[in-house]
Amino acid sequence: MIDTQGNGLVLLLCIPRSGSSLSTVMLQNHSRIFATQEMWFLMNLVDLSKADSRAYGGSSIIRQFYQAMVSEDVFEKACRSFALEIYNGFLEGSGADFIVDKSPRYYYMLEWLDRLFPQSRRIHLQRNPLSIAASFKKVDRHTGESFDLIQSLNHPKLHMKAIDLTLGLTRLNDYFAEPHPLAYELKYEQLVMKPQEEMEKLCGFLGLSYEQGMEQYGQFVHSTKADMFYSMGVGDPFLSSHQEPHQDSVNNWKNILDRQEVELYCRVLGADLFERMGYGEQLQEAERWTGVQFQAEPDQEVLERLQQQLTAATECRWQPNYRLRAPIDGVENRSSLQSSPDSQEAAKxxxxxxxxxxxxxxxxxxxxxxxxxxxxxxxxxxxxxxxxxxxxxxxxxxxxxxxxxxxxxxxxxxxxxxxxxx
The missing domain is CATH 1.20.5 (Single alpha-helices involved in coiled-coils or other helix-helix interfaces)
Incomplete structure (x- = not known):
């Protein structure tokens, strides 16, 4: 069960279209892991006191109630209790020791996550930014929506996909900039090329033994957990058309994005971010394709405008260059449950x-x-x-x-x- 420190909780952190659905559908096949599609409810909790307009009115009263009568500590404790009821309700009777909450855009509230569940495990899922942008365009084309990368980055009003592709990406890489015992980096490209090897390492990070074939999610499609996963109707719409990971989307960004889109996006992010993420070679390929050598620093004017749009729309205030907190001394980390005979007995x-x-x-x-x-x-x-x-x-x-x-x-x-x- 998840405790008040977050032991047993695994947060899969990334921006949308990074491969989180693929990662989750494989993790859920482990007998001691409960994972389903995107939950997002922690974002709703953190914004609870903002009280959007309701048909029954009272928005100003609700805001005043939280500001004047509910302290920050009490609010945080109440949110933690609510989250624990949700998480442990899923775990009850399942035989699982861990629950994976994979919710893209949790970058929105990293400071709050650290306060709420400081001992939770964090998986940082990385993917080539150009492939992420291409995936946005591909999926929107499939669903009948219209995603214009250039327009979204230059739009005078808030466009959340532009936030994902810029501020979200930068913020997560700041957060995971330094090694941390509760953090693990998972690269999408490695996951699809060597799925069994990556699942073995990921299970090791969680203190679990790898279970044979868990990466072959097509074999589990008729299980109860798989039914719940696919019934949510969110995430990658192409996932169910395959039985196991494939490499079709690893380097297809040149077939989806045009040169103008690649040039603008790389200029906005800056070369340093690609290097920090480990995608320097992909950036060099983009430079050869566009004929442009990109500056190391990002386009601060664009990033500041996007930050102002997000703040105006959500009232959120981020700590600049926020990093994952150091481990708390003296706090026992009970999330590393080894596959011993005792733990096997406890799983019954x-x-x-x-x-x-x-x-x-x-x-x-x-x-x-x-x-x-x-x-x-x-x-x-x-x-x-x-x-x-x-x-x-x-x-x-x-x-x-x-x-x-x-x-x-x-x-x-x-x-x-x-x-x-x-």
């Missing part, structure tokens, strides 16, 4: 609790499926009304056609009479 659970956990998971999957069906039904009704409207207009137009023929014949006869010809 009451069959009744296991059945109840399965029922909860299936209910959650059913609720998600019902929501997808409801959205599909609403869309069908909307299209049906639109079709009925068009057909009604078409019928009205057709009703005028016989009368139009009569007018045309009558006009022709008048013209003949006036011309003196029959």
């Amino acid at each position: 659970i009451d069959p009744t609790l296991a059945a109840m956990a399965t029922i909860r998971q299936l209910r959650a999957a059913l609720r998600a499926a019902d929501q997808r069906l409801e959205r599909g039904y609403s869309e069908r009704e909307r299209l049906k009304k639109q079709l009925d409207s068009v057909q009604s207009k078409l019928k009205r137009i057709k009703s005028w056609i016989p009368f139009g023929h009569q007018i045309s014949a009558w006009a022709s006869q008048r013209k003949i009479v006036r011309g003196g010809k029959k």
